Amino acid sequence: MNINTKLVILFLCIALIPIMILEGISISEISDDLFLQKQVALDSSLISKITDIEHYFDTRHTQTKLFASTFFPFQLDSNKIKNPSTLDKIQIHIDSMLVETRSNALNNFGDNDSKSSIEIIFFSDINGNIIASTQRELIGHKLPNDFSTGSDRQKILFAGLQKNRIFSSNYVTFSEDIKDLDNNKIGLVSIQTSLNAIEPENLRDGLENNHEIFLVDNASRQITSDSSLKYNTQNWNLESRLIDRCFMGDIISEQYINKDGREVLGIMKLLEEGNLCIVGEIELEKVFSPVYDLQFKLFTVFLFLFAGVVLLAFFFSKSISYPIKKLSITMNEIRKGNFNVKLETKPHSSSNELDQLTNGFEKLLQYVKSTQDNLKGLVKVQTRKLEDSNRALTENMNLIKKQQEDLSNFKEALDKSANVLITDTDGSIIYVNDDFCKVSKFSREELLGENPKIVSSYYHNKEFFKNMWETILAGKTWKGDIKNKAKDNSYYWSKATISPLLGDDGKPEQFIAILTDITNQKILEEKLSEALKNVKESELQKEEFSSMMTHELNTPLVPIKGYCEMLKDTDTFGHLNDDQVDFIIKIESNATLLERLISDLLDVQKLDMKKMSFLITEFSLDEFMDEIKENNRYIMKNKKIDFSVKYPKNIMLNTDKQRLRQVLDNLIRNSVDFVPSNQGKISVEAELKEQNIIFAVHDNGPGIPKEKQLSIFKKFYQIDTSATRKHGGTGLGLVICKGIAEGLNGKILLESEVGKGTSFFIHLPIPEKKMIVEEMTKSKK
Amino acid sequence: MKVLIVDDNRDITGLLSKFLKAKGFDNVVTNDPRDGLERIKEQKFDIVLLDISMPEFSGIDIIQTLETENILKDQKIVIFSATAFTTSQINDLLKKEGIQGCLKKPIQLNELLTAITS
Numbered sequence: 068m069n070i071n072t073k074l075v076i077l078f079l080c081i082a083l084i085p086i087m088i089l090e091g092i093s094i095s096e097i098s099d100d101l102f103l104q105k106q107v108a109l110d111s112s113l114i115s116k117i118t119d120i121e122h123y124f125d126t127r128h129t130q131t132k133l134f135a136s137t138f139f140p141f142q143l144d145s146n147k148i149k150n151p152s153t154l155d156k157i158q159i160h161i162d163s164m165l166v167e168t169r170s171n172a173l174n175n176f177g178d179n180d181s182k183s184s185i186e187i188i189f190f191s192d193i194n195g196n197i198i199a200s201t202q203r204e205l206i207g208h209k210l211p212n213d214f215s216t217g218s219d220r221q222k223i224l225f226a227g228l229q230k231n232r233i234f235s236s237n238y239v240t241f242s243e244d245i246k247d248l249d250n251n252k253i254g255l256v257s258i259q260t261s262l263n264a265i266e267p268e269n270l271r272d273g274l275e276n277n278h279e280i281f282l283v284d285n286a287s288r289q290i291t292s293d294s295s296l297k298y299n300t301q302n303w304n305l306e307s308r309l310i311d312r313c314f315m316g317d318i319i320s321e322q323y324i325n326k327d328g329r330e331v332l333g334i335m336k337l338l339e340e341g342n343l344c345i346v347g348e349i350e351l352e353k354v355f356s357p358v359y360d361l362q363f364k365l366f367t368v369f370l371f372l373f374a375g376v377v378l379l380a381f382f383f384s385k386s387i388s389y390p391i392k393k394l395s396i397t398m399n400e401i402r403k404g405n406f407n408v409k410l411e412t413k414p415h416s417s418s419n420e421l422d423q424l425t426n427g428f429e430k431l432l433q434y435v436k437s438t439q440d441n442l443k444g445l446v447k448v449q450t451r452k453l454e455d456s457n458r459a460l461t462e463n464m465n466l467i468k469k470q471q472e473d474l475s476n477f478k479e480a481l482d483k484s485a486n487v488l489i490t491d492t493d494g495s496i497i498y499v500n501d502d503f504c505k506v507s508k509f510s511r512e513e514l515l516g517e518n519p520k521i522v523s524s525y526y527h528n529k530e531f532f533k534n535m536w537e538t539i540l541a542g543k544t545w546k547g548d549i550k551n552k553a554k555d556n557s558y559y560w561s562k563a564t565i566s567p568l569l570g571d572d573g574k575p576e577q578f579i580a581i582l583t584d585i586t587n588q589k590i591l592e593e594k595l596s597e598a599l600k601n602v603k604e605s606e607l608q609k610e611e612f613s614s615m616m617t618h619e620l621n622t623p624l625v626p627i628k629g630y631c632e633m634l635k636d637t638d639t640f641g642h643l644n645d646d647q648v649d650f651i652i653k654i655e656s657n658a659t660l661l662e663r664l665i666s667d668l669l670d671v672q673k674l675d676m677k678k679m680s681f682l683i684t685e686f687s688l689d690e691f692m693d694e695i696k697e698n699n700r701y702i703m704k705n706k707k708i709d710f711s712v713k714y715p716k717n718i719m720l721n722t723d724k725q726r727l728r729q730v731l732d733n734l735i736r737n738s739v740d741f742v743p744s745n746q747g748k749i750s751v752e753a754e755l756k757e758q759n760i761i762f763a764v765h766d767n768g769p770g771i772p773k774e775k776q777l778s779i780f781k782k783f784y785q786i787d788t789s790a791t792r793k794h795g796g797t798g799l800g801l802v803i804c805k806g807i808a809e810g811l812n813g814k815i816l817l818e819s820e821v822g823k824g825t826s827f828f829i830h831l832p833i834p835e836k837k838m839i840v841e842e843m844t845k846s847k848k
Numbered sequence: 849m850k851v852l853i854v855d856d857n858r859d860i861t862g863l864l865s866k867f868l869k870a871k872g873f874d875n876v877v878t879n880d881p882r883d884g885l886e887r888i889k890e891q892k893f894d895i896v897l898l899d900i901s902m903p904e905f906s907g908i909d910i911i912q913t914l915e916t917e918n919i920l921k922d923q924k925i926v927i928f929s930a931t932a933f934t935t936s937q938i939n940d941l942l943k944k945e946g947i948q949g950c951l952k953k954p955i956q957l958n959e960l961l962t963a964i965t966s
Contacts, residue, residue: 618901618929622857624954629863632957639870662954682939 074384075377082376083369090365098358102332105354106320109334112278113347117336120282120345124338127241127260134164134188135243135256144247148192148254158199161188161256165201187259190245193252210255277353279331283310283344313337313344322351390421394428401432486561486582489568492575494518506561506584508554519580524552539567539578548585560589606676613672620665624658631655667799671782674806681723681810688718688753688760691728695751699735706739708747715755722831726807727762730815733800734764734827741768741825748824759813762829770821779817780805804829851875851964854884854910855899864897867957873964881905885913888923895948895964900929900938911941921945926963928953 137160147153165188189200195210242257309319319335331348338345352359481487482500486507489498499507499514507514507522514521527550538545544566552558561582567575633640634651643651673679696712703710720727731751738749748767753760771779782802801815804827808815813831851873855861861877868875876893878884881902888896888910900907907927914920928951929938941947949963 618953621953622860625857626859626863628954629860629867629957633863633867633870636870636957658954680936680939 071381071384071388074387075380078376078380078383079373083373086369086372090362090369094358094362094365097361098355101354101358105349106332106334109278109332109347109349110320113280113334113336113345116280116347117338117345120338120343127239127258128243130168130185131241131243131256131258134258135245137164138245138256142248143245143253145193145251145253148198154198157190161190161199161201164188185258185260189257189259191255191257193254195255198254210257277349279348279350281346282338283335283346309333309335310344310346313346387421390425394425397428397432401435481581484583486584488519488580488582490519490578490580492577496521497577503582506553506559506582507551508557513554522551522553524550524558526550526558535565539565540575542567542569542573542575548589549582550589559584559586561585609672610676610678613669617665617669621662624662627658628655628662631658667803670803670806671799674803674810679806679810681726683722684724685719685721686724688714688720689716691720691724692751692753695728695731695735698732702739703749706742706747707745708739708742708749711750712752713750714753718753718755718760720760720831721833722811723807726811727829727831730804730807730829731762731764733804737800738764738766738768738825742766743768758832759830760833762831763826765824765826767824770823770825771817771819772821776817776819780815849873849894849964852884852887852893852896853877854881854896854902854907855879856881856902857899860899864955864960867960868964871961881907881910885910888914889917889919892923894924896923896925897960897964898925898927900927900941908937908941911944911947914946915944920947924948926951926960928955 138157141147141153141156141160143153143157148157165185168185168188187200187202187205189197189202189205191197191210197205197208197210200206240257240259242255244252245254245256247253309321309323313319313335314337316337318337319333322330322332325331325333325348330351332351332354333346333348335344335346337343482502485500486503486505487498487500488496488503490496496514496517496519499511504511504514509521531547535545535547544564546562546564549561549563550558551561562585563580563582565578565580568577568579570576631651631654634643635648635655637643670679692712692714696710699710735749735751739747742749746767748765750763750765752763752765754763755761780801782799805815808829808831811831813829816828816830817825818828819825851868853861853864853868853875855864856879858879861879865875865877876887878887882905884896884898885905887893898907898910907929911920911925911927914923923946925946926948927938927941938950942950948966951959951963
């Protein structure tokens with residue numbers, strides 16, 4: 068409940084409760100007074116009416132007696148009555164009496180109006196049979212027994228004579244006995260008069276209009292114009308009980324629910340006749356209507372007051388609670404983190420405590436805001452850092468997650484693809500996978516708890532295992548190939564990766580060995596290495612063989628060639644005839660060919676095995692070229708070949724002289740074989756060009772077709788393979804030339820055109836400095 | 849001028865001996881390398897013709913022995929070999945003091961003559 072509500076309630080309590088109490092008290096007192104007053108008024112009304120009614124009844128009784136006395140002169144007796152002439156007389160008498168009554172002062176009763184006048188006069192015999200009447204229809208009817216025989220006081224008959232329409236209306240009948248001279252009752256004279264005089268409408272005359280007054284007979288029937296129908300005692304128990312009590316002599320003054328269902332105040336009194344009760348009723352609603360009016364007015368006033376008080380309270384409470392509420396909302400906003408709220412500040416001079424509070428709060432808010440702004444900056448920086456690290460963390464987490472997945476996938480893959488063995492630090496097996504069991508042919512039960520030595524083949528030496536243990540105990544991964552022995556003593560090879568699984572303290576807790584079966588690979592490797600060994604051996608043998616073969620083949624050539632030479636030396640060893648000389652020359656030339664063949668084969672083999680070695684020496688180009696010129700002079704002269712040598716002077720070379728010579732000899736020899744027998748022309752030229760010395764051998768031979776130029780450097784290739792070829796080469800010469808040129812970091816080139824001759828060029832590199840220096844030293848000498 | 853010819857092949861020593869004799873050189877022939885070594889040790893020759901490729905005790909062994917005994921530098925030697933003359937072993941030999949040259953088998957007799965006389 069907020070302060071606003073509380074204040075309103077407080078105001079209401081202070082202002083309205085006393086009013087309500089006062090009103091309650093006054094209304095109750097007013098009601099009581101009013102009730103009493105009305106009761107008294109009703110009572111007095113009743114009393115006056117009772118007087119009227121009793122007076123009326125007395126008058127009618129007196130009138131009836133008067134009528135009865137008028138029959139005295141007829142000297143009637145019980146017999147005379149039966150006489151029709153007497154009956155006529157009686158008839159005439161009552162008719163005249165009625166007329167007289169109506170015009171007589173006797174009729175001057177009440178308000179002198181026709182309603183209370185005598186309507187009918189009738190005469191009945193002792194048995195109650197009506198024998199004369201002013202209204203002829205009644206003659207022959209019989210009166211009720213109790214009525215005709217009753218005492219004086221009860222000779223009032225109210226409406227309700229049976230089956231007579233005339234009697235059914237509101238009439239009251241008064242009777243008086245007719246007696247003979249002996250004072251014996253011989254009949255009744257009755258007057259019937261309208262009951263209007265005591266009917267409710269008449270009873271109400273002179274009463275306050277809220278009073279209801281009526282008569283009730285001893286059968287609880289209300290005496291009204293249609294009284295017998297109107298009163299139903301069964302439906303009206305309460306009043307009936309009250310009426311019973313009334314007939315027993317009590318005066319009733321009580322509140323009850325009347326026949327119409329209304330709450331009424333009723334007073335009941337018994338009339339002197341004893342068979343009528345008068346009832347006065349006043350509706351309580353009507354009694355209290357002034358009270359209700361008052362209540363309504365008070366309520367209206369109360370409402371206005373209430374509204375006023377509420378407004379006033381609201382205004383006051385607002386002036387107190389609004390700033391508080393505003394503060395509270397502001398605080399709420401601040402709590403939510405919104406520091407941008409504004410407070411309506413009042414001038415500082417305000418004496419209102421609430422304004423001062425608001426101002427103070429505003430100052431506090433400003434302070435907090437500025438502090439918070441500072442903090443915000445700080446928090447922003449920190450938050451960003453936190454976010455960054457969070458992001459990094461998330462990334463790490465993802466990475467770790469992925470790594471875990473990879474690891475788990477890896478483990479699965481590992482288990483599927485490799486033999487896995489895990490031992491504790493004592494070297495006892497604590498885990499093996501199915502593949503390990505399969506390869507080692509041990510069951511898992513046989514392996515668990517055992518040392519991995521169970522599968523040791525004792526193939527590796529102690530150093531091998533020592534190194535392995537040192538590695539993994541140091542926390543590192545060991546890799547190697549291990550030969551193991553299965554349960555059935557068969558051997559198998561594994562490529563092993565043994566890693567320590569480190570505990571939190573960084574020390575190995577377990578060792579995991581991941582083994583891949585490489586037995587087949589090892590078998591292949593062994594075969595391969597054996598094959599390699601064989602190849603090496605065979606190569607070595609080949610080399611030894613060729614070396615030996617060269618020696619053995621050359622050795623017999625020494626005496627052959629030697630003796631041929633000696634035989635040719637006719638000056639020393641005597642003359643031979645021409646045929647003999649020719650033979651000797653043929654033997655020698657074939658021996659020479661054989662020698663060359665052996666030498667070429669050996670060179671080619673060396674080139675193939677890349678075993679050719681070179682002896683680099685320093686020599687003079689002049690000498691070298693002179694030697695070539697000199698050595699070939701004889702054969703060129705013999706073959707009538709125009710042979711020329713051309714070279715720059717004073718050049719020192721630094722290369723393998725013998726091999727270079729071999730190359731040039733080879734090329735020259737080829738040219739000699741191919742130039743025309745008459746005008747053959749061969750020239751050997753040396754030329755310095757940039758960093759190279761180029762040796763060229765030109766000839767005017769038939770030339771080499773373009774399509775065959777590439778092939779001539781291949782082994783055993785000869786352009787002319789016919790049996791009648793004039794060139795007796797081995798087919799290895801150019802191969803060796805190319806090999807030597809390249810071996811000396813140079814190259815061999817060919818220029819040739821069919822019909823125009825052939826030129827071979829050998830390019831060899833020479834360092835320029837070296838060349839110049841050699842030149843200078845030479846010139847100094 | 850006195851020449852020592854060391855070669856396990858009798859045909860070759862015979863040829864060389866006859867040729868040198870005909871050309872006017874005194875020569876001693878031995879087919880046993882060890883005997884050849886002993887002769888070199890005993891007596892200084894004007895020139896020694898030494899075959900490299902000999903069974904059991906090769907020309908190289910003789911040269912090494914001479915070298916270790918410090919005789920090599922005083923003795924002119926021409927070696928000859930049937931195997932390739934550019935092998936590194938031969939090249940090493942040629943660098944040594946006393947080794948005059950190397951002749952490739954089959955030997956050209958005029959080349960031999962040149963080698964001896966130079």
